Amino acid sequence: MIVLGIETTCDETSVGIINFLQQKRKNSNLPEIQELALVVLSQDFHSIYGGVVPELASRAHLENISQVLKSAIERAKIEISDIDFVSVANEPGLPGSLIVGVSFAKGLSQALNKKIVPVNHVEAHIISPLIENDLKFPFASLIVSGGHTSLYLVEGVGDYKLLLKTRDDSVGEVFDKVAKFFRFGYPGGPIIDSISKDAESFFLFPEIQVEDFSFSGIKTFSVRTPLNWFGPFPLPEFFSSFQKKVIDDIIGKTIRVIKNVGVDVVAVSGGVARNSYFRQRVKDFSEIKFIFPSPKYCIDNGSMIAFLGGLKILFGKVDKFDFDFDIRPTGVLKSKGGIDWESGA
Structure with missing residues (x-):
């Protein structure tokens, strides 16, 4: 079964093609897969604005999506008619960006006479570490990106429980805003990570006094500290301290919570999962194992959309195959105990 996934929730135009094989994995009992192609086109021009401009993002998706699809088909070395299903992220995300991706996916599936599966972008991040790793259920999934900072208990495909979420900014957002204050470009995470190397x-940052994730106080402290500094400001050391405080808070709260639910594996996804300090900090942990995907799967990508779409088909999680679905910019991810609202990109 070959599934094509389309991702346009924010500022990455991406198409991934996944082939689901007959063999089963040992630990999770999920099917073995083969990634036939992944093409991700990031919109670097947003850097000069210090963040994503929604109108420009949607226009860029419109201009690029056909070529991204063509490149993916060529890399997969298949005919487009070989696609069995089309999967597309329709929630949550930027409205204009979602419209482009969903409209394109619907047109493609109609032209090919193939069934289409809409999926939740957050759920795709939750499941994405399983693209490369055969993890035994249950495990914890930590999403750390520019739009989301959440911790879930994953007990199966479509079976999630929200354990922690941010009260204010996402972790990627606070990296971007602090970098922008110091007149650096977007995205800010890689810039801060690079400047703080070996510093x-x-x-000393203030302690975060809430049980959930919260970064607004750290952000405020970060923009006020330089204003009261006399003499040359030690930027590498400041960025290093900032990064350490944010990441250590995430790690500490994650470990505290998952010990109470009885899991010892945390699968990390999202752009901040590429952070070098984060990866090094948890490298030698013995009681808790942190799993990081390859960098190409940390950012928004079409393969995670194709992967989730295929799993929903195989596990009977699709209520019906039709075109009667729309975009949901503030889409919800259903979990045990209720509905968890997740907005952003």
Whole structure:
């Protein structure tokens, strides 16, 4: 079964093609897969604005999506008619960006006479570490990106329980905003990570006094500290201290919560999963194992959309195959105990 996935929720135009094989994995009992192609086109021009401009993002998706699809088909070395299903992220995300992706996916599936599966972008991140890793259920999934900072208990495909979420900014958002304050471009995470390499961490940040994730206080402290500094400001050391405080808070709260639910594996996804300090900090943990995907799966990508769409088909999680669905910019992800609202891109 070959599934094509389309991702346009924010500022990455991406198409992934996944072939689901007959063989089963040992631990999860999920099917073995073969990634035939993944093409991701990031919109770098947003850097000069210090963040994503929604109108420009949707226009860029419109201009690029056909070529991205063509490139993916060529890399997969298949005919487009070989596609069995089309999967597309229709929630949550930027409205204009979602419209482009969903409209294109519907047109493609109609032209090919193939069935289409809409999927939730957050759920795709939750499941994405399973693209490369055969993890035994249950495990914890930590999403750390520019739009989301959430911790879920994953007990199966479509079976999630929200354990922690941010009260205010997402972790990627606070990296971007702090970098922008110091007049650096977007995205800010890789810039801060690079500048802080090998620098000492001697700045003392205020403690976060809430049980959930929360980064607004750290953001405020970060933009006020330089204003009261006399003499040359030690930027590498400040960025190193900032990064350490944010990541250590995420790690500490994650470990505290998952110990109470009885799992010892945390699968990390989202753009901040590429952070070098994060990866090094948890590298030698013994009681809790942190799993990081390859960098190409940390950012928004079409393969995670194709992967989730295929799993929903195989596990009977699709109520009906039709075109009667729309975009849901503030779409919901259903989990045990109720509905968890997740907005952003």
